[in-house]
Amino acid sequence: MVVLDPAHGGTDPGARGTGGIRESEIVLSFAMEIRRALEQQGFQVVQTRQGNENPSFDDRSATANAQRGAVFVTLHISSTGLPGTVRVYVNSDLAPVAGSNGFIPWDRAQAPFLRLSRTFGDFVQGFLAQRFKGSPETAQTASVRQLRTTAAPAIAVEISSVTVEDRAELDRMAPGVADAIARGAAAFKPSYVVPSTSGALP
Amino acid sequence: MTPRWKFLFAGGLVFILLVALTFVPILRRRMKRAAKLQQQSEEQARRELTQPIAINPGDPRVKTKLFWASDTIDATLVPVSVDLPLSNDPVLRSKQVLNTLLAGPVDAELRTLPPDALLLAFYLLPDGTAIADFSEALANSVPSGIASEQLAVNSITRTLEANVPQVQRLKILIHGQEVETLAGHLDLTGAFVVNTKPAQTPVQIAPIAPGADKAAAPAPAPAPAALTPDKAPGRVAQPERKP
Numbered sequence: 001m002v003v004l005d006p007a008h009g010g011t012d013p014g015a016r017g018t019g020g021i022r023e024s025e026i027v028l029s030f031a032m033e034i035r036r037a038l039e040q041q042g043f044q045v046v047q048t049r050q051g052n053e054n055p056s057f058d059d060r061s062a063t064a065n066a067q068r069g070a071v072f073v074t075l076h077i078s079s080t081g082l083p084g085t086v087r088v089y090v091n092s093d094l095a096p097v098a099g100s101n102g103f104i105p106w107d108r109a110q111a112p113f114l115r116l117s118r119t120f121g122d123f124v125q126g127f128l129a130q131r132f133k134g135s136p137e138t139a140q141t142a143s144v145r146q147l148r149t150t151a152a153p154a155i156a157v158e159i160s161s162v163t164v165e166d167r168a169e170l171d172r173m174a175p176g177v178a179d180a181i182a183r184g185a186a187a188f189k190p191s192y193v194v195p196s197t198s199g200a201l202p
Numbered sequence: 203m204t205p206r207w208k209f210l211f212a213g214g215l216v217f218i219l220l221v222a223l224t225f226v227p228i229l230r231r232r233m234k235r236a237a238k239l240q241q242q243s244e245e246q247a248r249r250e251l252t253q254p255i256a257i258n259p260g261d262p263r264v265k266t267k268l269f270w271a272s273d274t275i276d277a278t279l280v281p282v283s284v285d286l287p288l289s290n291d292p293v294l295r296s297k298q299v300l301n302t303l304l305a306g307p308v309d310a311e312l313r314t315l316p317p318d319a320l321l322l323a324f325y326l327l328p329d330g331t332a333i334a335d336f337s338e339a340l341a342n343s344v345p346s347g348i349a350s351e352q353l354a355v356n357s358i359t360r361t362l363e364a365n366v367p368q369v370q371r372l373k374i375l376i377h378g379q380e381v382e383t384l385a386g387h388l389d390l391t392g393a394f395v396v397n398t399k400p401a402q403t404p405v406q407i408a409p410i411a412p413g414a415d416k417a418a419a420p421a422p423a424p425a426p427a428a429l430t431p432d433k434a435p436g437r438v439a440q441p442e443r444k445p
Contacts (some may be wrong), residue, residue, distance in 0.1 A: 008422075015346040023346075057382070075396065078347035082276045089348050095396075107391070126390060134276070142352040145382060145389040158348045 001044045002185055003064040005074040005146065006031040015079035017162035021170070024052070025077040030159070030174050034075070037178035041186045046070070049166030058106075061112045061149040069194035071120060072154035073181060081160035083169065086132050088125040088139040088176060089156040090117040091147040109151040116153040119191060124155060124184030131176040141162065153192060157181065259285035267364035268303050269357045271312045277349045279314070279357055280363065282307060287360050292368040296332065301356060301364045314357035316343030322377065330370030331393060332362065341376045344385050351388035363396045372396055 006027040008014035014023025028049070035045045046067065048060040055063075064072040081087070094111040097104050105113065121139030129135045140156065147154045159177060164170055266286045272278040286302065289295045300321050306313045319340040327335040343355050355374070362369045371393040374384075381390050 012209055076348060076433040077350050079345040080277070080353075087277070087349060108228070140352075142348050142391070143355075143389040143394070144348055145386060145391075146387075148389055154395065156348055160349075161347070 001046065001067050001070040002038050003046045003048065003067060003070050003152070004031050004034060004038075005048040005060050005072065007076050007146070008053050009049050011170055012054050015077055015162045017079070017164065019165055019167070021077075021162045021164070021167050021190075023077040023162055025075050025079050026159075026162070026167070027076075028065045030177060032076055033174040034073070034178040034181050035193065037175075037182035038185060041182045043182070043185060057146050058149060060146060061151075061167045064154070065149075065151045067152070069192075070152050071185060071188070071192070072079055072089065072147075072150045072152045073124075073185075074144070074154070074156045076156060076158040077170065078158045078161045079163065081158075082134050083160050083164050084121070084132055084173065085135040086128045086173070086180075087136060087158045087160075088121045088128065089142040089144055089147075089158065090114065090121040090139050091154070092141050092143045094148065104151060106149055107151050110147050110154060113151065116138075116192060117147070117155060120153045120184065120188045121155040123187045124157065124181055125140075127180035127183045127187075128157075129176065131180055132173070153188070232410075242380065255293065259287055259351060261289050262289045264365075266299060266302070267361065269298065269314070269360040269364070270303075270307045271314050271353060271357075273309065273312055277353055279360060281360075288365070290391050292325050292366050293324055296326070296334075296366045297321060297370065298348065299359065299361055300334065303361050314354050317341060318343060326368060330368060331373060332366075332369045332396075333373045333375060334358065335375040335378055338377050341381065341385055346385040346387065348387045351384045351386075355384065355388060355394060359394050359396050383405065 006024070008024035010026070012024065014027070016022055029049075031047055036046070038045050046063060048055055048063045060074070064070055078087075091110045091114060092109045094114065097111045098107055108115075110117070118139060125136060125139045129137050142156070146158045147156060157177070159170065159173060162170075239359055263285050264287070266284050266288060267278040268284060269281055272280040276341040284302070286298065288298055304315050304319055304321060306315070309319075316339050318337075320337040321334060323333075323335040323338055327333070340354075340355060345349060358374070362372060373393040374390050375381075375392070384390055
């Protein structure tokens with residue numbers, strides 16, 4: 001299963017371009033395209049928002065954390081960077097989880113998954129680099145708030161950028177981004193063994 | 203009411219109306235002026251409180267590394283060396299280098315921080331944790347996005363790392379408050395490690411065959427050994443929610 005998170009929404013438009021482009025709208029249309037590509041690969045897809053709502057960071061993470069064996073992809077459009085490139089981010093190092101009560105602290109839920117997220121991110125970034133010249137070859141590291149509370153292999157995909165004059169330039173990238181994410185998820189799937197412990201998440 | 207009282211009552215009303223018409227605009231002008239003066243004095247006080255730490259020419263001149271954006275590689279920082287007289291006191295020194303960083307490079311295109319952002323306060327705890335309090339302009343004016351927000355924070359942490367070895371970690375506040383993100387993406391709830399950089403572990407990707415865009419078979423990337431989470435995860439503790 002893949003949990004797709006079109007970022008922002010509602011009163012939060014995200015990055016805004018001079019031509020009236022709003023990040024929250026573009027990521028929603030990208031999510032539809034990515035969903036189709038993932039379903040063609042046989043994945044079940046859950047979205048954190050279907051329309052112009054703005055769930056909190058925790059609510060979005062909760063959607064992923066409630067699924068067993070899911071991976072999480074949050075979608076963003078940048079306001080800087082070379083237009084036509086795409087970057088994948090995984091969360092920066094987090095303090096290891098050392099709870100003795102069997103619970104993972106919510107605010108560090110990503111900690112046990114960082115290695116898996118890195119592998120997943122490198123697969124997706126590799127496929128993106130083949131399609132979008134100028135994109136990095138491997139996933140980058142950043143302290144992305146949305147990823148920190150997600151208890152699953154989780155990546156952020158950021159497309160450059162809202163500064164394009166015509167929205168069509170971004171729309172043309174959607175099929176390539178969708179295909180790369182679907183291929184990356186398919187390539188990652190065999191390497192992800194979901195623990196069978198009763199009650200374990202994911 | 204007799205006609206005489208009616209006349210007096212009407213006359214009184216007209217008098218009150220005339221007085222109001224004369225004095226209300228004057229009163230409004232005075233209130234506006236007072237509000238403007240108050241606003242000016244607040245701005246004055248803020249500027250006086252946040253005066254950049256003056257470079258003391260008596261301090262030893264040090265080759266200072268400041269990290270601004272690269273003009274050739276996207277979303278990358280490059281060090282720029284500048285000879286500056288810097289204090290030996292780590293707090294004063296941190297304020298001096300951060301204010302120089304905020305002032306920006308000669309080429310304004312290579313700025314990493316908004317031109318109107320101010321460093322309001324800087325503290326250094328005995329355990330090496332620094333707390334930098336910036337004005338709201340840092341959050342409001344930095345371009346929104348993971349890359350741009352990370353570049354802004356990295357330019358601060360790497361400049362501190364290069365010039366103030368006493369700083370081990372950095373906590374960023376906005377106008378004295380802890381905020382969840384810088385501009386919607388980058389997590390500001392924790393402290394940034396100033397010295398270490400995570401290693402990259404690239405995965406080899408098989409090339410996509412020409413015309414394979416619509417092919418059903420995914421490119422067979424060499425799968426690493428099966429991975430499981432670093433620690434078999436238990437349940438996720440739920441976040442605290444406000445009632």
